[in-house]
Amino acid sequence: MDxxxxxxxxxxxxxELPGAYLDHPFGPDWEVFKVRGKVFMLQTRITGEPLVVLKARPADGAALREAYPDITPGYHMNKRHWITLNPGGKFDKQLVEDLVTESYLLVVEQNLPRREQPVDPNTFGQAPHEPETGRT
Incomplete structure (x- = not known):
């Protein structure tokens, strides 16, 4: 994917993520996506190629880097907790969307007090359970 x-x-x-918004605190070369003031994704072309930088659990980041040569440690971020999606990767739209969602949920869960969380990170995206009607 380019x-x-x-x-x-x-x-x-x-x-599609509640409370997410775009900011440019580092100037026009960086698109910084935040939830309640906390960064969960960055996009830039500063290297000459379009990059997406996302938060990931360390074990997940290591597994992704091993499985996908075009996923590398986070560009200008903590290399243990952030990953970069580089052009040319053999990942599909669903993987990109899943990684963005996971980054968002990690930031909500780890960096926001419960009262400020726009979603419950434990149940976000799950279908609500239908109540039992008692009919047979």
């Missing part, structure tokens, strides 16, 4: 497409899919997914 970098433009990766960035497009990643940015589109953020529009």
């Amino acid at each position: 970098g433009e497409t990766i960035q497009k899919h990643a940015a589109a997914r953020t529009e």
Whole structure:
């Protein structure tokens, strides 16, 4: 997948996440996506190629880097807790969307007090259970 497409899919997914918004605190070369003031995704072309930088659990980040050569440690971020999606990767739209969602949920869970969380990170995205009607 080319970098433009990766960035497009990643940015589109953020529009579906409660409380997510775009900011430019580092200037026009960086698109910084936040939830309640906390960064969960960055996009840039500063290296000459479109990049997407996402938060990941350390074990997940290591597994992703092993499985996908175009997923590398986070560009200009903590290499243990962030990953970069580089152009040319053999990942599909669903993987990009899942990684954006996981990054968002990690930030909500780990960096926001419960009262400020726009979603419950333990149940977000799960279908609600239908109550039992007692009919047979």
